[in-house]
Amino acid sequence: MPRTMLSRRRLLQRGLTSAAGLTLSKTVPAMQQAMASPAQIRSGVRLTRYVDPLPIPPVFHATGKPNEVIDIETHQFQQKVHRDLPPTTLWGYNSSWPGPTIEAQSNQPLSINWISKLPTTHLLPIDHSIHGAESSLPAVRNVAHLHGACAMPDDDGYPEAWFTAQGEHGPHGAKFNPRPSAYPNCQPSTTLWYHDHCLGITRLNVYAGLAGFYLIRDEAEKALNLPQGDYEIPLMLQDRLFHHDGSLYYPKVVNGPKEHPIWIQEFYGDYNCVNGKVTPFLEVEPRRYRFRIVNAANARFYHLRLFNSDATGKILNDSFDTPSFQQIGTDGGLLPAPLLELHYLLVAPGERFDIVIDFSGCEAKSFSLVNDAPAPYTMGGQYLAEDVMLFRVTKPLSSQDTSVVLETLVPFEPLVPTYATRERLLLVSEKERPSDGYVITGLLGNARWHEPITEDPKAGSTEIWSFINITGDVHPLHVHLVRFQVLNRQTFDVPTYQQTGKLVFTGRPMAPESNERPAYKDTIKSYPGYVTRVIMRFDLPHGAQVSPGDELLYVWHCHILEHEDNEMMRPYKVIV
Template sequence: MTEIITRASALDTPTPPNWGLTKFLDPIRIPPVIEPHSWWGPSEITVRMVRTQARLHSQLPPTTVWAYEGHYPGPTIEVRSGRPLRVSWTNEIDGTMPLVAVRGPVGDRPTSRPGQDLDRPGYEIVEGVTELPSWTVVHLHGARTNAGNDGWAHNATLAGGSQLTEYPNKQQAMPLWYHDHAMDITRLNVHTGLTGMYLLRDAEEDALALPGGAHEVPLILADRNLDTDPSGQLTGQLLFKVPYVPGGPDIPFTGPFNLVNGVIWPHMEVDARWYRFRLLNASNSRFYQLRLVDSAGTPRDEAVRLIGTDGGLLPAPSPLPAAGLTVAPAERFDLLVDFSQFRGERLRLTNVDPGNAGPGRVEPDLMEFRVRDRERRDSFQLPDTLSRSYVRIQHGTTLPEDHEHVWVALLLNADGHPEMWDLEQLPDGDQGQPGENGIIQVEDPATTPPTLRTFRRIGAMFDDAVGVFLRHDGWAVWNVVHVANGGPAHPIHIHLTEFQALFRRTFATTFDQAAGRTTAPIRGFTDVPLEKYEEGWKDTIIVNPGQWVSVAGQFGGGTGEFMYHCHILDHEDEGMMRPFIVSPPELAPFEMHHGGGHHAPGGARE
């Protein structure tokens, strides 16, 4: 599916330094569970954001964090499908941001190491970060709710304020998560600890009798960096170290310490039976490529079955991809692991991402499973069918004919900085002005002969004019074309919908970075087989350079102005986020806007 999982694994590369911390010393931390319940109407809860201290490793001093209800990560909120929940997200955080940010050039010293490196040429403190107040707004990622409840980035509150939200929960069973979404500083607020899981349950899931209780465990992955004192000892203070290419853009944060549920390299005692793990990548930018290995380093992925994605259950269990499971920031996966064949053994969840190689490589192991050497009764049987309600979305059959089309370009601008444009399609024959900046041409292979489509940029920054207008309860196909010649993969998240991938195609780009446009139509596409799980319901999808990814989703359950963005949080804060509007179809005759969407000038409809 992605460049990440087609390269060779790095299981046999030398072990990197652990900076004085013992691997697998501490038990995993399981977040507490909040189960709101009301027989007479919407349940109501208050979730407080507070300043607290957390022990990331028993060999470290305590770390000051911001956390929901004082837990790092926050409590797991469990609700039933169709039962609304009202949440007062209350900001009770004292003081200013509890992290130090530094910036320095990529050079001869690996950037994935602790300490500020202010003794190195070019390294400097990022001024103003430690003075930032607690300015927060919560987004329930994956929720279908009205825009006023969605966590609009500008609608953050200071300490003493509350954000009042209502979540209808009219969705199938799925793993959502909640996190901060404040404008310009999401990467910093999330880094301080403002994340937590939110699980939706329904009758279809109940009927499967999946492992539950102590045998259903959230695994929230994240990477962090820590400061050091003058002697080089770790202090426990969060450090946000950002490298940059001299003369070029900043590189998104990655850190040398991987945490699972807020603990660096934890262990977990498990019975020799089936477990269900609700996996979330809550990192700022790190991709993981996960495998289960035994004490000899031999992959044991045959014990793992993938049963769900961001938007709920798959139609049937699936093995992991041959090279491991790639998990981008914000993606969630529902995994079953059968430990019955490993009595008395130890296994590791490890990251074999080939990007985690070379001088800046960090410890690949994430956690250790210690399987008890005793037999436990386990009545669970892996079902052949999971979701009987699942329908595969395809053009010409299950995708409604009146769907809309949205076109988005991912690119590098003249300064080498990632950008995201929403596009309006020009009328047939109109190819823009010669040399015009912001023009993307694509020769669509879906028609015979291929149709030349010419697009003009509507907006590139969050506060540019809105370019995408969709109809409530209507379907839309989003075409995301990564035209950059190189650069990073982007996990693209669209609010208010679950979608399915229709196709993934590669191409040789004709985008001229200096001119800010394609110099000839992009053509010669090659289909890339989708991973089986990409046919499931998702809300975040990886788009690699030189790829066109098309997804289809329905936009119901709420109206108003929403966001879509790259979920590399550094990119989101630096401009890769755009708005879109969902409104009732009856409103169309009265609208005066211009921009994308089939009902607006230059839009496309199939």
């Protein structure tokens, strides 16, 4: 039985500096183990890496016709996740893990009829002590959230607005939506993704396979002549554990708190899966490719780098003489200018990276995509999963590559802090077991899910939200409805704040990380011991039918799914 829990009182063995220059903590580098083969296995299942081709999810192209509605069904089905495993029983949208990639055009509305065809028994163990997962509720219930979308609250996938295949739905007042969910797509070209968002069991439903890509396209993107068609590929990164019979393994807690006897603090798997396949390979041509990356893992951060390797994935050297990452977009869409010559990407759960890799001149070469982020990030190192996927430049060039990455991409409109109507100071905290530091629950704004709403911005207003992280974790925080911009981060005296409630800063404000400026985001890394400031305007979808005094209900939460399920999520309301 693998260890699934780790005390927050970890020994810090060496320093780590983030892309923003933040001093964090880390154990012995995972790269020392990544150079060896094979990786350490904890589940007892030993799988050969890079033996399966990368699957590409099926694509649904919206027609743009008025009042277009598509049906997306959730089913239990079986799928081969590795050559040497029996088929795995999964849940998936349209019987696929990931679900179909949905492509829509900017400002052309699309409605989705989310239909459940799932059984009444859950695939995974449920902790009924978690709020929202009580034994009185149906074991299998779902609600879909389009992450990053500007949508009305009834269509946003409110965590209590769940439904079942038998026609049951969430509690009174949760605004269960019996209609198809309407997505205005009133956003520029961007990479969104959809996933289950049911209160108390999001971590289990997403782990079972309920996630997929949703791309919005526009004319500005089309004019850039980026790689497209077969040369534009989505990559959904997740980690998993499997039993020998191929079934999913989601561990139960060992020696956990009496409050939550089954829930685990964070999930980390032995194997990385890309598009539902364990450590796959992709054969590419010597040309540019565009990759849409989403970190859809429950808790794992990915710190990605390419290494020269042989055709089996064995790393040959530590040289940076590899194709670079050219980042052209992030959560909220395309950047105003590309970030070139990147050799590392740090992707938190919920974040998206839109990148181009140029394999020109790399004929017959292979490159391993390796993760060396400690887990838990940044204090861990115990739960390593290094191998991600392998690129083999083995396909002949089918035609001349005319794609480009221009010096200028799309215009950018910065939000001005002086226009903000208010700044909210929002605490990010955890309750620990005194005996060993085991985390029992997490809190945002020092309040639980069911307590009165304290965040109530007015529609169209601009606010600054300052996240005060007194925990030992990096929490990826996601705010529904809006895109925000990162202002800065600043260290503060944590003990003083805990004892007096006063913010005493110990350093100057630090500029956002390079891929956060200037950029639109909807998920932000809140580092321990830092105040992280973001600015956002609470715009409603174009043409929203509202009346003065309306209160529109949304949520904000940590995107580590185990945290989100255990109180690290709060409702907020937009006042019209």
